[in-house]
Amino acid sequence: MKSYSFSNGDKMPAIGLGTWKSAPGEVYNAVTWAIEVGYRHIDCAAIYQNEKEVGNALKDAFDKGLVKREEIFVTSKLWNNSHRQDKVENGLDQTLSDLQLDYLDLYLIHWPISLQEEVMFPEKGDDFLTYDEVPLADTWKGMEAVKKRGKAKHIGVSNFNQKKLREILSNASELPEMNQIELHPYLPQLKLVDFCKSNGIGVTAYSPLGSSDRPKARRRDDDPVLLEDETIKGLAEKHQCSPAQVLIAYAVHRDLVVIPKSANKDRIKQNLDAASVKLSPEDMESIHQIEHRFRFIDGTFFTEVPGSPYKATDLWE
Numbered sequence: 570m571k572s573y574s575f576s577n578g579d580k581m582p583a584i585g586l587g588t589w590k591s592a593p594g595e596v597y598n599a600v601t602w603a604i605e606v607g608y609r610h611i612d613c614a615a616i617y618q619n620e621k622e623v624g625n626a627l628k629d630a631f632d633k634g635l636v637k638r639e640e641i642f643v644t645s646k647l648w649n650n651s652h653r654q655d656k657v658e659n660g661l662d663q664t665l666s667d668l669q670l671d672y673l674d675l676y677l678i679h680w681p682i683s684l685q686e687e688v689m690f691p692e693k694g695d696d697f698l699t700y701d702e703v704p705l706a707d708t709w710k711g712m713e714a715v716k717k718r719g720k721a722k723h724i725g726v727s728n729f730n731q732k733k734l735r736e737i738l739s740n741a742s743e744l745p746e747m748n749q750i751e752l753h754p755y756l757p758q759l760k761l762v763d764f765c766k767s768n769g770i771g772v773t774a775y776s777p778l779g780s781s782d783r784p785k786a787r788r789r790d791d792d793p794v795l796l797e798d799e800t801i802k803g804l805a806e807k808h809q810c811s812p813a814q815v816l817i818a819y820a821v822h823r824d825l826v827v828i829p830k831s832a833n834k835d836r837i838k839q840n841l842d843a844a845s846v847k848l849s850p851e852d853m854e855s856i857h858q859i860e861h862r863f864r865f866i867d868g869t870f871f872t873e874v875p876g877s878p879y880k881a882t883d884l885w886e
């Protein structure tokens with residue numbers, strides 16, 4: 570399995586299991602099946618509200634001897650209501666307790682958006698905290714502290730554009746090592762990936778399959794269906810594989826890390842097997858010729874809340 574190497578030599582497997590939208594009641598099986606078929610990378614987040622069940626699956630896998638802690642790469646993310654510098658460690662401690670781990674391999678700031686402590690999802694302007702109240706640089710100091718304490722081996726961000734990354738880079742003593750962003754053929758993120766690479770920041774592609782199971786509130790009937798794209802289907806036929814495997818292979822061929830979500834045993838295996846799909850330079854070029862552009866997770870659930878201090882330009886280029 571291809572992997573991403575951090576500057577200290579630690580490795581992150583290029584294909585990981587996404588757990589967003591895996592409901593309690595199904596994520597235990599998903600994580601267990603994934604480990605059984607060879608996944609060594611699980612992507613989690615506090616806001617997915619399923620970390621306890623992921624933790625049970627990890628514990629049972631360790632107890633059964635399926636895998637050792639040091640053989641599996643676990644990522645999680647700080648939710649927006651724990652951005653104050655002195656709250657970052659509490660957020661991480663809760664995640665570590667839920668996952669039944671004593672360290673994470675990677676901890677990310679989930680969004681460059683800050684919420685009041687008691688708020689999970691904002692409904693009105695008062696639910697937010699502004700950048701003046703909680704500067705991102707302060708949140709980053711909290712992230713640096715948990716890395717220094719060994720609770721997270723690596724630290725990074727998610728949903729950060731170049732401007733927000735620059736703000737962190739200019740003040741940091743520990744640089745962000747990863748940016749997890751939506752990325753697929755309808756949103757290839759060429760400039761942001763170049764920027765990250767030239768600053769030593771790895772990139773993880775989320776929603777690589779177009780997240781067709783995203784919540785109804787984040788979907789419209791006329792949204793495109795990435796898995797049904799004609800170019801992708803044509804390449805799947807050519808390589809005798811599935812469209813999902815072409816999409817995963819596309820990210821792997823760009824030297825990115827990719828975290829397809831599935832809660833289905835066969836598809837979990839199929840997605841890992843995408844590592845052996847070899848796309849030619851011509852195949853990659855035909856994917857880059859796709860002109861359709863679409864962002865499935867558009868952040869309007871933060872930026873379009875009445876009274877929100879955050880704008881789309883705080884998230885996207």
Ligand code: A2P
Pocket residue numbers: 587775776777778779780781782796811813814828829830831832833836837839840
């Ligand atoms: P399921 O969990 O039933 O397998 P993303 O990773 O972009 O968020 O996409 C996740 C969606 O893609 C889920 O609806 C998931 O359904 C579906 N999915 C995952 N793997 C495959 C696959 N190999 N083929 C088709 N759909 C898939």
